Amino acid sequence: MTSPRIAVTVVSGFLGAGKTTLLNRMVRRAEGSRLAVIVNDFGELNIDAAIVSEVTDAVYSLQNGCICCTVQEDLLAQLASLAQLEPRLERIVIECSGVSDPQRIVQTLAYPQLRSQMQLDMVITVVDATRHLQLDGEYARLARAQVAAADLLLLNKTDLVDAAQLQALRDALGARTRVHESVQAELPDALWLDTDLDLEPRAQKPLTRVSDSDHGEMFSSWLWQSNAALDVECLRGWLRALPSDVFRVKGLVLLTPGSTAHWLQHVGTRSQFLPALDDVRADATRLVFIARRGFDGWEALGQGLEDCTVKEVAGV
Ligand SMILES: Nc1nc2c(ncn2[C@@H]2O[C@H](COP(=O)(O)OP(=O)(O)OP(=O)(O)O)[C@@H](O)[C@H]2O)c(=O)[nH]1
Numbered sequence: 001m002t003s004p005r006i007a008v009t010v011v012s013g014f015l016g017a018g019k020t021t022l023l024n025r026m027v028r029r030a031e032g033s034r035l036a037v038i039v040n041d042f043g044e045l046n047i048d049a050a051i052v053s054e055v056t057d058a059v060y061s062l063q064n065g066c067i068c069c070t071v072q073e074d075l076l077a078q079l080a081s082l083a084q085l086e087p088r089l090e091r092i093v094i095e096c097s098g099v100s101d102p103q104r105i106v107q108t109l110a111y112p113q114l115r116s117q118m119q120l121d122m123v124i125t126v127v128d129a130t131r132h133l134q135l136d137g138e139y140a141r142l143a144r145a146q147v148a149a150a151d152l153l154l155l156n157k158t159d160l161v162d163a164a165q166l167q168a169l170r171d172a173l174g175a176r177t178r179v180h181e182s183v184q185a186e187l188p189d190a191l192w193l194d195t196d197l198d199l200e201p202r203a204q205k206p207l208t209r210v211s212d213s214d215h216g217e218m219f220s221s222w223l224w225q226s227n228a229a230l231d232v233e234c235l236r237g238w239l240r241a242l243p244s245d246v247f248r249v250k251g252l253v254l255l256t257p258g259s260t261a262h263w264l265q266h267v268g269t270r271s272q273f274l275p276a277l278d279d280v281r282a283d284a285t286r287l288v289f290i291a292r293r294g295f296d297g298w299e300a301l302g303q304g305l306e307d308c309t310v311k312e313v314a315g316v
Pocket residue numbers: 013014015016017018019020021022048097098156157158159160182183184185248250265266267271272
């Protein structure tokens with residue numbers, strides 16, 4: 001008897017839309033089932049893998065590139081090896097980096113060596129209700145490509161917009177696809193675990209041309225590291241003054257007093273600090289930045305961060 005094919009769910013969406021928040025929920029909901037997740041961060045560190053590994057061990061990371069461009073071969077190899085695991089996996093969830101076009105991942109799943117082993121269940125695109133309509137140029141085109149590839153759109157962060165803004169977003173997105181509104185990427189199980197959903201055939205979904213180059217080239221990324229702890233109020237002020245060309249900041253930061261480790265998440269004008277679990281390796285601050293192509297303000301940003309560092313006496 002042949003084994004059933006592994007269901008694959010692809011989670012897509014622009015930088016900071018709420019993909020990792022959704023992934024964490026999925027992992028918790030699927031507890032007890034054979035589920036593995038693949039996460040792809042565009043920057044030099046795979047922050048998402050570290051965050052998701054706080055809730056599951058079955059995390060595989062593809063790093064330092066866009067999953068649909070430079071690391072596509074790695075994705076193929078990773079999927080082929082997951083297909084061999086015994087007992088057989090029931091589901092794989094792939095979280096694309098915020099710079100990826102999920103349609104290219106869908107194409108990867110159609111490769112002959114994978115087709116007999118796994119089957120695309122659905123592409124879920126998470127849309128940041130606060131920022132989707134503010135994107136411009138090639139960034140707006142990329143966000144539209146992510147929407148166009150979706151079987152289900154999750155309109156997330158609805159707690160941060162009013163009814164008129166939400167309606168404007170719905171009008172702009174059109175009504176072609178199933179849409180669900182969410183706060184903190186709350187998604188009913190029936191919408192992603194029920195594999196008998198009547199989905200639009202994939203072949204009818206257009207491939208959108210976003211850019212002639214690889215998506216990674218639309219963005220520049222930068223890593224800042226320090227062994228010193230940072231003063232949180234100084235850091236908050238620095239974040240408030242970030243140029244709008246910086247789309248995303250995330251990573252682990254040591255804060256005074258006591259050099260306690262926190263996850264910093266910054267999207268647009270909003271920042272969040274969450275204490276990291278004790279077993280997260282936290283011997284230094286490591287922050288990844290993603291900005292528009294050609295952004296050249298890194299030196300000034302680095303100086304601002306240096307100015308927030310505090311040399312703490314060990315053990316204090
Ligand atoms: N207010 C609010 N914040 C949210 C919501 N969903 C997610 N966030 C916050 O938005 C930030 C980014 O969320 P992530 O889940 O990391 O976003 P992401 O799409 O994985 O980000 P990248 O992988 O960097 O592209 C975090 O600080 C989340 O806590 C929401 O519905 N409302």
